[in-house]
Amino acid sequence: MLDAVVVGAGPNGLTAAVELARRGFSVAVFEAKDTVGGGARTAELTLPGFRHDPCSAAHPLGINSPAFKAMPLDRYGLEWLHADLPMAHPFLDGTAAVLARSVGETAASFGPRDAGAYRRLVEPFLPQWDTLVRDFMSLPLSALPRDPVTLARFGLVGLPPSTWLMRRFKDEKAKALFAGLVAHVIAPLGGLATGAVGLVFALAAHAAGWPVARGGSQAISDALTAYLKDLGGTVHTDYEVKRLDDLPPARAYVFDTSPTALARIAGFGRSYESYRYGASVFKLDYALDGPVPWTAKEARSAGTVQVGASKAEIGAALDDASRRGRAPDAPFLITVQPSLVDPTRAPQGKHVFWAYGHVPNGWTGDLTDAVERQLERFAPGFRDRVLARATAGPPELAAHNANYVGGDIACGAASGLQLLLRPKLSLFPYHTPHPAVFICSSATPPGPGVHGMSGHNAAKAVWRRLRQER
Numbered sequence: 001m002l003d004a005v006v007v008g009a010g011p012n013g014l015t016a017a018v019e020l021a022r023r024g025f026s027v028a029v030f031e032a033k034d035t036v037g038g039g040a041r042t043a044e045l046t047l048p049g050f051r052h053d054p055c056s057a058a059h060p061l062g063i064n065s066p067a068f069k070a071m072p073l074d075r076y077g078l079e080w081l082h083a084d085l086p087m088a089h090p091f092l093d094g095t096a097a098v099l100a101r102s103v104g105e106t107a108a109s110f111g112p113r114d115a116g117a118y119r120r121l122v123e124p125f126l127p128q129w130d131t132l133v134r135d136f137m138s139l140p141l142s143a144l145p146r147d148p149v150t151l152a153r154f155g156l157v158g159l160p161p162s163t164w165l166m167r168r169f170k171d172e173k174a175k176a177l178f179a180g181l182v183a184h185v186i187a188p189l190g191g192l193a194t195g196a197v198g199l200v201f202a203l204a205a206h207a208a209g210w211p212v213a214r215g216g217s218q219a220i221s222d223a224l225t226a227y228l229k230d231l232g233g234t235v236h237t238d239y240e241v242k243r244l245d246d247l248p249p250a251r252a253y254v255f256d257t258s259p260t261a262l263a264r265i266a267g268f269g270r271s272y273e274s275y276r277y278g279a280s281v282f283k284l285d286y287a288l289d290g291p292v293p294w295t296a297k298e299a300r301s302a303g304t305v306q307v308g309a310s311k312a313e314i315g316a317a318l319d320d321a322s323r324r325g326r327a328p329d330a331p332f333l334i335t336v337q338p339s340l341v342d343p344t345r346a347p348q349g350k351h352v353f354w355a356y357g358h359v360p361n362g363w364t365g366d367l368t369d370a371v372e373r374q375l376e377r378f379a380p381g382f383r384d385r386v387l388a389r390a391t392a393g394p395p396e397l398a399a400h401n402a403n404y405v406g407g408d409i410a411c412g413a414a415s416g417l418q419l420l421l422r423p424k425l426s427l428f429p430y431h432t433p434h435p436a437v438f439i440c441s442s443a444t445p446p447g448p449g450v451h452g453m454s455g456h457n458a459a460k461a462v463w464r465r466l467r468q469e470r
Contacts, residue, residue, distance in 0.1 A: 002026045002250040003466055007241050007265070008441065010038020010403070013256030014224035015067050015452030016440045019459035021231035025466060029233065030247065032240040035218075036225050038256065038401055039409065039442075040450050042216025045285045045390035049347045052285040052390065053217045054400055055409060057336040057354045058304045060086070060204040061449040062220060063211050066134045067456035076223035079214040081341040083303035086210035089177040090296035090378045092309055097173040098298050099181075099205045106206070109298075110174040117168040122202055125154060129207045136200065137446040137453040158196025165195035172310055178202075179314040180306035183332055185414040185448060186279050186358055188322055189315045193419050210304050212338045216345065220450060241265055244437075251469060252462050254438045256455065258403045258411055259423040268433050275423050275443070278414060279322040279358050280394040280407030282331075282367035286353040287346070287387040292337065294379045303340065307333035307355075307378055321358035322415070331357030331370055350387070361406035363394050403441055410448035411441055422447065430458035438462055 006017045009031035017027045035041060039055040046052065062068060063080050087099040098109045103122055107115035125132055128150045135145040136154065145151045157165065162182045166175050166189075181198035182189055204210070213219040225235055241247060243265055255262045259272035291300060299305045308314040309330070317328035336354040339345040345352045357371050368391055375382045392400065394407025403411045412422055422429060423443045430438050440458030442448045 002028055002248060004252045004254055004462060005030065005247050005250040006254045006256060007247070008038065008256030008403070009036035009221070009225070009235060009237070010256050010441070011040050011220060011224065011450045011452050012440045012442065012455035013038070013254070014221060014228060015455030016254050016256070016459040016462070017233050018071065018224060018228050018231065019067070019456055020463060021228055021233040023463055025463065027228070027233040028248065029228070029235045030239045030241055031235065031237045032402065034238050036235060036237065037218055037221035038403065040217040040221045042218035046287040046388035050287040050350070050352050051216050051345045052352055053338070053354060054283070054285070054392070056217050056450045057338060058210050058212055059217070059220070059450055060201060060208075060210040061451040063208045064133055064204045065451040065453060066137065067452040071227060073223040073227065076226040078219050078223040080211035081214050082209045082211045083337070083341050084301040085298060086205040086302070087304040087306065088296065088299040088302035089173075089180055089306040089308075090294055090299045091173070091176070092377060094295045096296035096298040097177040098302070099177065099202060099210075101206060101209055103206055110169070111171050113170045114174040118174060121157070121168060121199070122206065125150065125203055126206055129203055137451065138457060154196070154199070158199050159193050160195050161190045161192065162194035162198050163190045165198070166311065175311040176308060176314060177306065179311040180308055180332065183314055183318055183358070184334060185419070186281070186318070186322065186410060187415045187419065188318050191415045191419065192417065212303060212336070212342060214342055214344065216338070217450065243267070251466055252436050252438065254440050254458060254462055256441045257439070258405050258441065259439065259443050260405055261402060262432065262439055266432065266434060266437050271433050272423055276413045276418060277361055277405045277408040278410060278412065280361050280363060280397065281356040281409055282359045282363070282371065283356040283392040283397065284368065284371055285390045286355070287389070288351040288353050288385045289387050290349070290385050291340070291351055292353060292379050293381045293385065296378070299378070301340070303337060305335045305337065307335060307374055309377070317358060321360055325360045327359045327363060327365055327367055327370065328357070329370060331367060331374055333357050333371060333374055359394065361394065361408055363407070365393070366391070367393070412443045414447055419447065420445070428461065430461040435465070
């Protein structure tokens with residue numbers, strides 16, 4: 001009998017399996033798709049030689065992940081590549097705000113009226129960042145805080161809505177960039193703890209950057225898989241699990257799935273019926289004949305580029321997708337330019353470009369024209385450089401990854417109390433109604449992102465149970 005079976009080979013499932021195997025437990029992973037990766041995959045979606053990331057592309061939480069830092073993933077091919085700037089946010093007048101590794105450079109890009117306010121916001125937390133991120137991403141009771149004072153100070157700043165935090169700023173550049181940071185979790189700007197979301201992304205950039213993985217996001221999943229196999233674990237792909245009886249006998253079962261799928265497979269009935277799924281995205285992957293012709297020079301050297309003319313425009317786009325049930329006319333875009341730093345991603349002189357805008361859950365329309373109109377505002381001539389495009393709306397995203405219910409790439413709405421307490425109100429979120437069954441997906445704390453910490457935290461709950469049995 002195996003000690004543990006993991007269902008789902010996304011970053012969290014693979015991390016949970018590695019953590020258990022490192023502690024001497026026998027582990028097997030079962031994945032429905034023909035490759036490992038979940039939200040961290042890479043494929044030729046457009047033309048031969050152009051390698052795209054169907055979901056995640058830039059990894060500020062991955063390079064800062066305490067779980068990944070504790071693993072020798074570099075020995076298994078994972079290499080982080082950094083653009084000159086982690087992120088840029090261009091404006092219609094040809095200028096840009098930037099999120100640079102340097103706090104000073106970032107603050108200067110906001111202008112003199114907001115430079116001091118930004119410094120006062122982030123500088124108190126940077127010296128304690130390594131401890132803070134471990135405490136922040138290990139909550140709730142998977143580990144006691146190592147620095148409860150700093151964590152409490154962070155909570156005082158971050159728990160209110162981001163709209164409160166943005167009152168510190170006077171001008172549009174700082175407000176728009178920070179609003180864009182919050183939008184990465186597809187949360188309305190006025191939601192609980194959205195200030196913490198924006199602050200974490202900013203601190204992550206200053207601490208370690210917003211890199212891409214050489215060769216694509218698949219490199220993260222492949223490194224985790226190779227490490228797991230060296231530890232004695234096994235991985236089975238093309239193995240769809242429809243019920244627990246489809247799995248071999250084990251002392252514990254760990255699900256890197258949505259709560260909906262877990263309830264169906266494990267027979268938990270209505271246990272997660274109150275769990276909410278949020279807005280989706282419309283994703284485009286481009287093969288380009290050259291780099292994106294951004295008007296703002298800063299955007300030409302940034303790994304990630306946020307596209308939204310103002311805080312108000314970004315907020316309206318988020319509200320359209322998450323509250324009003326309609327696709328925005330001027331979508332807020334998150335874009336990534338991997339081939340600026342990784343020549344393996346496209347033929348010589350060509351580029352890959354990754355972009356998405358927000359749409360309602362389950363939306364079946366086509367946002368391509370709205371996305372490209374938005375890009376043309378900040379990069380005139382963009383359409384002339386398009387060699388090919390691959391589009392994916394909510395139905396296609398859900399078909400690609402069953403965890404994306406209705407196309408929700410966060411595996412559950414990251415708004416309200418559910419941003420912090422997921423998948424239900426509990427001090428033990430990785431436990432389920434069955435004592436031998438656990439959940440480790442992005443539906444559990446600390447939530448969405450390629451960081452493996454949900455898997456790491458769930459693995460702690462699993463090995464405590466297994467040790468008690470022994």
